Structure formats: structure tokens, C-alpha cells
Amino acid sequence: MIHRPWLSLIILAVVLGLPPAQASPPEQLRAEAEETARLLARLLQAGRLAIEQNQALIDDVHTGNKGFTPEVFERQMYEIFRQRTGIDLSALAVKQAPFAVPSQARTLLPALIEASKDVVRDAQVVINQRGIGYKNFIPATFGSQASARFSKQSRVQTAMQPRNPKNEPDDYESSVLHWLSGRPNGEAYVSELTESGKILRVMMPIYYQRECLACHGGPKGELDISGYPKEGAQEGALAGAISVKIPLRAE
Numbered sequence: 204m205i206h207r208p209w210l211s212l213i214i215l216a217v218v219l220g221l222p223p224a225q226a227s228p229p230e231q232l233r234a235e236a237e238e239t240a241r242l243l244a245r246l247l248q249a250g251r252l253a254i255e256q257n258q259a260l261i262d263d264v265h266t267g268n269k270g271f272t273p274e275v276f277e278r279q280m281y282e283i284f285r286q287r288t289g290i291d292l293s294a295l296a297v298k299q300a301p302f303a304v305p306s307q308a309r310t311l312l313p314a315l316i317e318a319s320k321d322v323v324r325d326a327q328v329v330i331n332q333r334g335i336g337y338k339n340f341i342p343a344t345f346g347s348q349a350s351a352r353f354s355k356q357s358r359v360q361t362a363m364q365p366r367n368p369k370n371e372p373d374d375y376e377s378s379v380l381h382w383l384s385g386r387p388n389g390e391a392y393v394s395e396l397t398e399s400g401k402i403l404r405v406m407m408p409i410y411y412q413r414e415c416l417a418c419h420g421g422p423k424g425e426l427d428i429s430g431y432p433k434e435g436a437q438e439g440a441l442a443g444a445i446s447v448k449i450p451l452r453a454e
């Protein structure tokens with residue numbers, strides 16, 4: 204049986220060589236990194252939800268061209284993100300944007316947007332195929348591909364390989380997932396400074412909803428449409444987390 208790991212949505216973002224405008228106190232650096240990490244997790248989640256909203260269309264056997272272009276996807280992702288954060292991504296480029304988006308996020312959010320659109324662009328042939336229902340283009344595959352691309356674009360040096368199918372959580376992630384699984388479903392984030400305060404790690408939990416249970420629900424062990432054994436999960440249970448690792452942008 205193929206083991207489905209707990210977590211495959213890992214963004215590892217490192218900004219190299221961007222000097223800060225002025226030295227900032229550590230709390231401010233942490234606050235900026237934390238907000239950036241949260242927004243990245245939110246954006247990846249918005250992209251996953253945009254795929255989910257279109258799942259029936261993507262898996263439509265009879266239609267060829269679905270019209271689910273990177274641009275259509277982008278608009279829907281923006282809308283979901285706006286509903287959940289109040290932030291209009293199309294205004295990001297405006298220098299004096301009327302909202303407080305940290306400068307680190309102003310570089311990284313557009314990079315994740317591009318990575319996400321590239322994934323949808325590359326999937327066009329698959330999406331537009333007629334005669335095939337389930338295409339394995341689902342929120343989870345989108346999420347891991349977008350994070351992998353995003354990390355590559357940011358030229359990250361890292362030991363973790365987000366594309367690795369055996370994407371097991373590391374020790375930190377395991378302990379956070381364990382802690383989260385014992386708590387009620389909520390929109391909590393967990394964040395912690397690691398590596399002598401140089402790296403901030405933020406995790407955003409993802410919970411199962413009813414529509415997830417076709418694949419992740421019961422009976423446990425039975426194969427789902429994608430060929431994986433079902434987990435036997437209940438609605439509201441912890442499904443995994445988006446994990447973001449981000450440097451404090453210090454000199």
C-alpha cells in the first residue's frame with residue numbers, strides 16, 4: 204500500500220541578500236516574518252480552494268476545453284484571498300497600498316501567485332482532456348506542485364524536497380501536528396522561532412470537510428478514486444497543515 208504522508212504542502216521560502224532599509228528591532232522582524240508566512244499560507248490555501256471549487260468542471264468527462272485558464276484561476280484565487288484577508292492582491296504593486304502588507308510579503312506573494320498560475324498553465328492539457336473523468340489534478344497535487352515551484356523560484360537551499368512523495372513531516376512539524384490533532388478545529392496558526400531565532404516556522408492546519416471524505420473518509424483502507432487507501436477520517440478532523448519556514452530578514 205502506498206503510504207500517504209501527513210503533510211506535503213511545504214513552502215520553504217528564503218529571501219537572499221535583501222538588505223533591510225534600516226535595522227529593525229527583533230520583535231518587528233518577527234512580526235513581519237510572521238505576517239508574511241501567514242499570508243503565504245493563506246494564499247496557498249486560497250489556490251487549493253479555487254481548485255476545489257472547480258473540481259467537478261476539471262473532472263467533467265464530456266467537455267474538452269474547460270476555460271479554466273491560469274487567468275480564471277487567478278481571479279478566483281484573488282477573490283477567495285480577499286474574502287479571507289481583506290487584501291486585494293491586485294493592489295500589491297501599488298507602493299502606498301492602503302493596507303499593511305510587510306515588504307517581505309510584497310516580494311513573496313507575487314512569486315507564489317506566479318508559481319500557482321504556472322501549475323495551472325502546465326495542467327491545461329490534462330484539464331482539457333475529453334473522455335477522462337478523474338485527472339488527479341486536485342487541491343493536494345496543486346498545493347505540492349505550487350509550493351515546490353515557489354521554493355525553486357526563490358532559489359532556496361534546503362534539504363527538504365517538497366516533491367518527494369514520501370514527504371514526511373520533520374520533527375517540528377510532527378510535534379505541531381500532534382498538538383493540533385488534540386485540539387478543536389479552528390483557524391489557529393502555530394508559530395515558533397527556530398535556529399537561534401533566525402528562522403520563523405508557521406503552520407496553518409487544514410481540516411477535513413464533508414466533501415473530502417469521498418477520498419479520506421471510510422471505510423478505512425478501501426482505495427479511493429485516486430488509488431490511495433482511505434484514512435477513515437471524520438469530518439472536522441485534522442487533515443494536515445501548510446508549513447512555512449521563513450527567515451527573519453535581518454542583516
Ligand code: HEC
Pocket residue numbers: 207208209210211212255341343344347409410411412414415416417418419427428429431442443444
Ligand atoms: C479525489 C480524492 C480526494 C479528495 C476529494 C480530497 N483529497 Fe486530499 N489527497 C488526495 C490524494 C490523492 C492526496 C495525495 C496527493 C499527492 O500525491 O501528493 C491527498 C493529499 C492530501 C493532503 C496532503 C497530505 C498528503 O498526504 O500529501 C491533505 C492535507 C489533504 N489531502 C487534505 C484534503 C482535504 C482537506 C480535502 C477536502 C477539502 C481533500 N483532501 C479532498 C485525494 C483527495
